[in-house]
Amino acid sequence: MLDARTPIGDFWAKGLLYDEIEEGGEPAGSPSRSNLWRRVAIAHQPLQRFIQSEIIGLRSTSSRYGAGAQTLHWLTVVLVIAAYVMSRGDGYSLYSAAADGPRRIHETFGVLVFVVVVLRLLWRLIDSVPAKQRIPRWMAAAAKLVQFALYALLIAIPATAILGTWLEGIPVTLPGFDIAPRIAKAHGLGQLIMEIHAILGDTILWVAGVHAAAALFHYFCLRDGVFQSMAPGRMKN
Secondary structure: OOOOOOOHHHHHHHOOOOOOOOOOOOOOOOHHHHHHHHHHHHHOHHHHHHHHHHHHHHOOOOOOOOHHHHHHHHHHHHHHHHHHHHOOOOOOOOOOHHHHHHHHHHHHHHHHHHHHHHHHHHHHHHOOOOOOOOOOHHHHHHHHHHHHHHHHHHHHHHHHHHHHHHHOOOOEEEOOEEEOOOOOOOHHHHHHHHHHHHHHHHHHHHHHHHHHHHHHHHHHHHOOOHHHHHOOOOOOO
């Protein structure tokens, strides 16, 4: 099985990728064929090193999240902030005709948040996580609770937005096209869900603020590497 730790050249050198050079070719163990696999392996060493370095860079290690997890994490942060900013401070309803542009941008960011969260959950299934730091039990429990709350909010916020707008008979508006309601109109219920959506949108900022404050506490006070494990670059304790 190919993985990030398997030298791809070894497979070529041992002739495991092909059974025969061609029909009627020489046996697998013949000297000439062994030389062929060796030449193929040498010729593809730069490609092998590139593929291995890219795969290893994406995966997390025992002390640090990999580029894949970090990219999805910080992309989520940017999209959530952008969606929140586009929903505030316009001075008129986001669902008025005059707010069509900001609404489309806001809802696009919301849909992207949902997509990225799904990708994060899928990535967690195949990626490892850094080794857990030794911290008090209550602190570990609090960290898990905050993480669960963030994931729940990241799913619930776009879900309530879509459900609420459809119940009010309003399409989901994205750049260049709309997604018409797929459920029957129920104006009162739609308004209620949109109010819940707004509350959840404010709540996630508070929860994320607690999460960020805890990360800074780890960095400045505990100095245990938790903050560095997700920070971009190569920060040192």
